[in-house]
Amino acid sequence: MAKHISLGKKGEQLAIAHLKQKSYQILETNWRYQKAEVDIIAMFENVVIFVEVKTRSSNFFGYPEQSVSDAKKRLLSIAAEAYMYEKNLETDMRFDIIAITLNKQTKDIYHIEDAFFGY
Secondary structure, three states: OHHHHHHHHHHHHHHHHHHHOOOEEEEEEEEOOOOOEEEEEEEEEEEEEEEEEEEEEEOOOOHHHHHHHHHHHHHHHHHHHHHHOOOOOOEEEEEEEEEEEOOOOEEEEEEEEEEEOOE
């Protein structure tokens, strides 16, 4: 497996553990709709949360959360609407980013709640 893929998978595992520790209920992982993939879909306090996980081995090229593009946000928004419709959910929803810097010396997890609004 390519190094960046295994780093991403490890980041997603850490993000799931982080959310569970905060009493979030994990509904789905790697949920796909058309061209979009939502890394984690969770429920917390009757809010459906669509989580984008970004993992980097260093902050040399910027913080992980800075790499969530407007195009990615649009795709996540489309997927979120489809998920809510498919599951017949009529509750609030939000978009979070979990940014992880992970290397031999560091394991930083930065959870940004309500990171952006749907497009």
